[in-house]
Amino acid sequence: MIPEGSLLSAHDLRKTYGSTPALDGASFSVHPGEVVAVMGPSGSGKSTLLHCLAGIVNPDSGTITYAGRELSAMSDAERSALRRSDFGFVFQFGQLVPELTCVENVALPLRLNGVKRKAAERTALEWMERLEVDGLGGKRPGEVSGGQGQRVAVARALAGSPKVIFADEPTGALDSLNGERVMELLTEAARSSHVAVVLVTHEARVAAFSDRDVTVRDGRAHNLEYSA
Ligand SMILES: Nc1ncnc2c1ncn2[C@@H]1O[C@H](COP(=O)(O)OP(=O)(O)O)[C@@H](O)[C@H]1O
Numbered sequence: 089m090i091p092e093g094s095l096l097s098a099h100d101l102r103k104t105y106g107s108t109p110a111l112d113g114a115s116f117s118v119h120p121g122e123v124v125a126v127m128g129p130s131g132s133g134k135s136t137l138l139h140c141l142a143g144i145v146n147p148d149s150g151t152i153t154y155a156g157r158e159l160s161a162m163s164d165a166e167r168s169a170l171r172r173s174d175f176g177f178v179f180q181f182g183q184l185v186p187e188l189t190c191v192e193n194v195a196l197p198l199r200l201n202g203v204k205r206k207a208a209e210r211t212a213l214e215w216m217e218r219l220e221v222d223g224l225g226g227k228r229p230g231e232v233s234g235g236q237g238q239r240v241a242v243a244r245a246l247a248g249s250p251k252v253i254f255a256d257e258p259t260g261a262l263d264s265l266n267g268e269r270v271m272e273l274l275t276e277a278a279r280s281s282h283v284a285v286v287l288v289t290h291e292a293r294v295a296a297f298s299d300r301d302v303t304v305r306d307g308r309a310h311n312l313e314y315s316a
Pocket residue numbers: 105108109110128129130131132133134135136137
């Protein structure tokens with residue numbers, strides 16, 4: 089049932105909102121350090137799949153296994169702790185905390201994991217350097233461009249040393265040049281740190297940065313096997 093060697097896998101997920109089926113038997117898996125793109129048109133259940141995989145949304149049925157543990161067997165507190173320690177997130181519109189500076193935003197996952205401010209901000213600045221936004225540390229999200237904000241968001245996703253990054257349309261609000269650079273930096277950093285990436289996108293040029301892609305049709309993630 090669990091594909092051999094996978095870090096995170098979902099089997100036969102179903103989720104319905106009212107009478108709208110969002111997931112209708114979706115299966116999926118990702119290996120450690122692998123970058124997988126989940127493709128599909130708008131409304132095909134991509135974000136729902138990602139939210140289920142990250143333990144944010146509970147599926148109606150089906151199983152999700154992370155590092156040998158079933159998410160549904162954990163308490164809410166255990167799932168939250170897992171999200172903080174092992175997962176990073178990048179959304180379409182950065183979702184940086186507007187009141188914090190960029191460096192404070194990047195340091196946030198470390199601070200939540202108990203790292204002291206100075207050490208957290210030092211690590212944050214190292215990631216910002218890799219993402220080519222180290223000059224923006226003192227600025228607030230409202231003072232930087234969309235592309236810069238997304239690089240800060242990627243740095244934040246990486247700063248807590250996650251095992252998996254969930255990226256939902258991370259370049260959806262960017263022009264193609266900025267979008268490609270963000271994808272380049274995200275996938276380079278993830279690969280060199282052996283972080284798995286679950287990348288949700290409806291754009292083939294974004295999916296081109298992945299090691300493998302799966303397509304959601306009618307709420308089914310195909311290509312569960314490692315043949316594609
Ligand atoms: N919180 C929600 N409440 C009601 N319907 C939702 C909710 N989230 C998603 N849906 C519905 O589920 C379907 C799949 O949505 P979603 O997973 O967001 O697709 P995608 O990310 O591929 O665009 C859509 O029909 C959407 O309207």
